[in-house]
Amino acid sequence: MTNPKTDPEATQLADLTFKLLANCQEKEARLAEQYGLTQAEFRCLRLFGTKEISNNKHIAERMNLSPSRLTRIIDGLVKKAYMTREIDSDDRRNMRVTLSKQGTEIVGRLNKSYIGIHKEILDEIDDTQHAPLITAMTHLLSALEKWIAKT
Amino acid sequence: MTNPKTDPEATQLADLTFKLLANCQEKEARLAEQYGLTQAEFRCLRLFGTKEISNNKHIAERMNLSPSRLTRIIDGLVKKAYMTREIDSDDRRNMRVTLSKQGTEIVGRLNKSYIGIHKEILDEIDDTQHAPLITAMTHLLSALEKWIAKT
DNA sequence: TATCGAATTTTGCTCATAGCAAATAATTCA
DNA sequence: TGAATTATTTGCTATGAGCAAAATTCGATA
Numbered sequence: 001m002t003n004p005k006t007d008p009e010a011t012q013l014a015d016l017t018f019k020l021l022a023n024c025q026e027k028e029a030r031l032a033e034q035y036g037l038t039q040a041e042f043r044c045l046r047l048f049g050t051k052e053i054s055n056n057k058h059i060a061e062r063m064n065l066s067p068s069r070l071t072r073i074i075d076g077l078v079k080k081a082y083m084t085r086e087i088d089s090d091d092r093r094n095m096r097v098t099l100s101k102q103g104t105e106i107v108g109r110l111n112k113s114y115i116g117i118h119k120e121i122l123d124e125i126d127d128t129q130h131a132p133l134i135t136a137m138t139h140l141l142s143a144l145e146k147w148i149a150k151t
Numbered sequence: 152m153t154n155p156k157t158d159p160e161a162t163q164l165a166d167l168t169f170k171l172l173a174n175c176q177e178k179e180a181r182l183a184e185q186y187g188l189t190q191a192e193f194r195c196l197r198l199f200g201t202k203e204i205s206n207n208k209h210i211a212e213r214m215n216l217s218p219s220r221l222t223r224i225i226d227g228l229v230k231k232a233y234m235t236r237e238i239d240s241d242d243r244r245n246m247r248v249t250l251s252k253q254g255t256e257i258v259g260r261l262n263k264s265y266i267g268i269h270k271e272i273l274d275e276i277d278d279t280q281h282a283p284l285i286t287a288m289t290h291l292l293s294a295l296e297k298w299i300a301k302t
Numbered sequence: 303t304a305t306c307g308a309a310t311t312t313t314g315c316t317c318a319t320a321g322c323a324a325a326t327a328a329t330t331c332a
Numbered sequence: 333t334g335a336a337t338t339a340t341t342t343g344c345t346a347t348g349a350g351c352a353a354a355a356t357t358c359g360a361t362a
Contacts, residue, residue: 009281010270014262016288017175017269018197023295024172026215030302040319046169057339064177069320071341093328093339111165117298118168119161124294130160133287136280137167140288143275144174147268151181191348207311217350222312224348244310244357 027117035110036080040065040073045082045107046114048099055094082106178268186261187231191216191224196233196258197265199250206245233257 032042043063053059060070074097077083082103088094099107122130183193194214204210211221225248228234233254239245250258273281 007266007270009285010266010273012285013269013273013288014266016285016292017171018265020168020288020292020295021172021175021179022194022215023292023299024168024175026299027295028172030299038318043173055339056341064173066321067340068322068342072320091329091339095340114169115158115161115165118164119158121291121294121298122161122164124297125290129287129290132283133291134160134163134167136284136287137164137171137291139276139280140272140284141167141171141174143272144171144178146275147272148174148177148181189347208309218311219313219351220349242310242358246311 031110031113031117034113035106038073038076040069041076041080042110044070044073044077045103045110048107049111050099050104050107052098054088054096056097059097077103182261182264182268185264186257189224189227191220192227192231193261195221195224195228196254196261199258200262201250201255201258203249205239205247207248210248228254 028042029039032039035042037045040063044059047059047062053062056070056074057067059074060067063070065073074083074085078085081100083097084100085095085097088096125133179193180190183190186193188196191214195210198213199210204213207221207225208218210225211218214221216224225234225236229236232251235249235251236246237249239247276284
């Protein structure tokens with residue numbers, strides 16, 4: 001194993017992810033604002049996608065937030081009429097959370113914008129680099145997930 | 152130009168950056184906690200590096216935060232004895248912010264850890280993929296910065 | 303040189319974000 | 333049935349962050 005202190009690749013990667021993090025945060029903040037959403041609401045809607053995820057707790061786990069926090073985020077989305085909340089008749093402890101008509105509509109537009117941004121970004125990069133970029137980042141993501149899991 | 156609605160590369164990239172963002176945030180949060188720092192303090196120290204950046208306002212701009220917020224972040228770092236703050240004799244309006252001895256020491260350890268994590272991540276990825284990963288991500292970062300600048 | 307305007311930091315206030323613990327309601331199991 | 337468990341919500345509290353005003357200093361100009 002080489003000396004970690006002077007490993008130039010690891011140093012470069014560290015620098016890249018640090019800067020990417022800041023820039024991606026900025027990107028999401030701007031997009032959320034365009035749609036009149038808070039960042040948490042944005043994340044929640046995008047994570048929700050079109051699939052119906054049953055309960056509060058499940059979404060909270062996926063978003064890495066406490067259930068109580070999630071209650072209030074969904075409060076906001078219900079107030080904005082993007083989501084509806086009703087008692088699950090199979091298990092009356094659960095709240096069945098679903099997208100409203102306006103909800104699916106905005107998620108559609110929002111995903112289109114989000115993808116559009118990445119299309120613009122890809123346009124700035126040489127075509128031959130697209131596939132390597134995707135595979136490289138897929139590897140990076142899975143390695144990162146592994147690192148987080150083992151901590 | 153192809154149809155953005157169904158562009159599979161842009162869709163994949165969108166998904167990847169969305170997930171990477173969440174995971175990188177988590178990674179930074181854990182590392183900051185290990186060192187008894189808040190995330191803002193962590194970012195500030197890492198951005199500061201070993202170089203001496205003169206004033207409050209300059210750091211605030213780099214960190215994309217308001218000067219008043221920065222004042223309090225540096226308050227914390229001064230309280231933890233990682234930084235010192237003194238009036239700039241050239242322009243007495245400025246506060247000259249510098250790392251203390253313990254500050255340089257912790258920044259060194261912290262950078263080493265940060266790089267170490269990325270070394271662990273690289274270890275999970277095939278050697279031949281390292282260089283492509285770095286170049287691809289460099290392109291991604293510059294394209295992303297360009298997108299943000301033009302918004 | 304005296305004064306007015308601009309720049310830098312700090313402080314007080316306010317609001318958003320987020321978790322914890324208690325309360326409530328519903329289910330499961332002994 | 334009754335005790336333990338699970339899901340959600342509510343009250344409280346702490347932290348994160350910006351805005352506006354105050355204090356200090358600098359610079360330019362009349």
